[in-house]
Amino acid sequence: MGAEPVLLVERARGLARVTLNRAAHGNALDTALKDALVAELTAIAADDGVRAVLLSGAGPVFCVGQDLGELAGTLRDAPERASETVELHFSPITRLLATMPKPVVAAVHGTCVGAGLGFALACDLQVWGSGVTLGTAFSKVGLTCDSGVSLTLPALVGPARARELLLLARSFTPDEAVGWGFAGPVVPQEEVTAVALALAEQLATGPTLAYASTKRLLGLASAGLPLDDVLAAEGVEQARCGRSADHAHAVESFLAKREPVFSGR
Template sequence: MDYKNIRFSVESGVGFITLNRPETLNSFTVDMHLEFREALTKCAEDESIRCVLLTGEGRGFCAGQDLNDRAVSPGDAAPDLGESVEKYYNPMIRLITTMEKPVICAVNGVAAGAGANIAFACDIVIAARSANFIESFCKLGLIPDSGGTWSLPRLVGLPRAKAIAMLGPKISAEQAQQWGMIWDVADDDALQETATKLATQLATQPTKGFAFTKQALSASATNSLDQQLELEKELMRAAGQTEDYKEGVDAFMNKRKPSFVGR
């Protein structure tokens, strides 16, 4: 695909995806959705890509939906926003959360609306010190989409999730880290280097084991303890049959650095 709204490249086992509409704070249009989905699908299907790094161009990570792409005025027929969520946002979040490899998000500026919830759907989030997160849906009479109503209560608890969703406060990167919404904060000029170093390191690790870990942690939200123990048994059985497990044990026993292949 000839990308016009994102940049996509692969280097050292890392798929780099950059949202590239800086003049609109990288807000989503239909065309941008299609390009982003194509790049995510490529990352999911290409075995040579063992980690994904998502970020934004310019002074913002993502401002969510570009309202110019579905402008509506009083008196106009109401748009079907459920169709937009079903066709574009839900498939995006499912791709990120079910991808069998780590997805890192480097939040380089404001992450608002769906932009915030896309970041929260990623496995590891590092934010620039100047970045902030805003659940801006309440300003438009909407609800948090892109998995926001699922991720927020699990990240910060129900009382805080309700306040964040209904008040739409600007949450600084430091506050987001303190509340457990993100993993780490980096100085602005060090963000991309920090995130790239982490992604490159993860791309050399046992990728299949990461896939099983993501699966187990996601299932824990709804499983009983007994169900989770059964799932751990099955996933551990599968992990023990991977090439990476054999390599890890052999490297440990022979006191050498492991060379994982991601299978």
């Protein structure tokens, strides 16, 4: 009997469920898990049959971030390679979650720190477990930000609060964070997966092309482009959506006073 896979991926009815599966290690990100995430998210991003993604963790923890045990071995044996994982893993994973042309929902039912928090914030939507521990943790081990946290965290909580959370590595909860600007429902921990799954299933039946356009436009807007450039990009994306079968069908459905059934095309 072989070892259990470190990453579980299930595709059904337009939804890909991606589950970090190192529960005994807090879903710590070792090389095997990071390699699997890069490969599977790349495949999912290119799979037109997948219209939404749910990211979750097995066991009681979402993700404790980098596997420090494995990192310690690298620092002893090949310290010059210790930071390679940012370029090889953390940045590609974050980019895939944030930019793939379909919505991604994070089900954060348990502790979520370091790169785990970065991955959750890179998702389009999050469902948070009440009272779970969140944190940046980077400075506790003498490191700075990765996984997009230097961008996503200030955008949500403001630069002053982000400095506090990053420099002091203070733990916090979703209950606190929604008051600072985090979005998404905060529900009892045992309800997170069900709520997130229902949300992801809803998105998997929605106008996929319009979702992809919205993600691209939000990415451009966050880059601080001038208004004229944003308006031009909106025109391009709106024209693309306007040629879709989903748009024509939705307009006809509205006029006929019936609910549209989106095909993702």
